[in-house]
Amino acid sequence: MKKWFVSIIGTGLLLGLAACSDDPSVDNHPKEQVVPSDNQDREQTPDTIQVEDSGNKSHEGQVQNDQDAAEMMQDLNFTEFELEVNYGPNEEIDYEYKQKSNDGDYKAEMKDTVKNVIYKGMEAFTALHTQLKDLELNANMDKEAAIQEILDRFDLDADYSKFELEVTFKDGSKLDIEDRKTP
Template identity: 30%
Template sequence: MKHKLLGMTALAAVLTLGACGGGNNDAMDDAAGGDNDDQAPTTEETGDATETAIESDEAGDNPSGGKNEGMQETTQGYGFKDFDLEIDVDGKDAVDASYETKEDGTFEAEYENTLEGVDYGEDNQQDEAMNELDALFKEIVLDQNVTEEEAKKKILNALEIQDYTKFELEVKFEDGQNLNIQENK
């Protein structure tokens, strides 16, 4: 899909540059009363390719970000496709965060942080949950080489949690590796 989109974008760029190309004779032709319309493509001719490229965009392939910005970041920037975190403080749920990418490019996201009074667990709150997770993912930056201790420390620091009674983390990286932490105090 990306190659098709790039090809269509390149075609639109070439056609647009061609419209500007016609040389420096445009001003001379206009001054001389000449008509240069048959030398360069019109906006109508180049507009179709651009519109087709935008209309054929799918979730996760949105190069300009937009509504699926989190999805685009996840598939190209976070390095993992599934993330599941549960932290308890004093034996009670404190943070429950989950993110899962689907085969069709969509995602499911939930984020609950009782310490901050945040609960985005409903289906209609996917964008809010993804915004919270996006900020967390960009702050902790997990990759396949992170140790369990480093991952735990990054997450606890990002969430400003000093002490916990339960810490469970499962991350499935895009390359197939997994990171699993289960700790109860």
């Protein structure tokens, strides 16, 4: 009987404490919540920080002074990477990375309508870096071998209608491949 009584009292206390929250986001009466007016100084929260105030945040895929990326760039053997693969009229994969300096300035974008993925800036760079950091490409590579390396690396279907790859290596050499398949 005591155990039953103690469990009822314990449950009651927990429900009572949960109902007494001071957190306005839990309040069921939105009229009573305090909302700052537009002319009040607002605390810098992720919702109120503008792009120019955000330090290393990206804008339209452009990132400046990203020190983590500067270190990661050393893993890559190229400064520019552009890949465009089309599958039929409506499916496209478009990956772009361009290192602008050794200080962490770069542009990175990923658009993949096959997997419904769009990344820009840091998010795109991180995803691309993971795929590209130990990529075995060079300027003298055979066209078919380079295409197969990219298809394997990004887990892409070989049934493309258009394949374009442009890579500029750190030594200034370039790899430029274009392949079109007719249906």
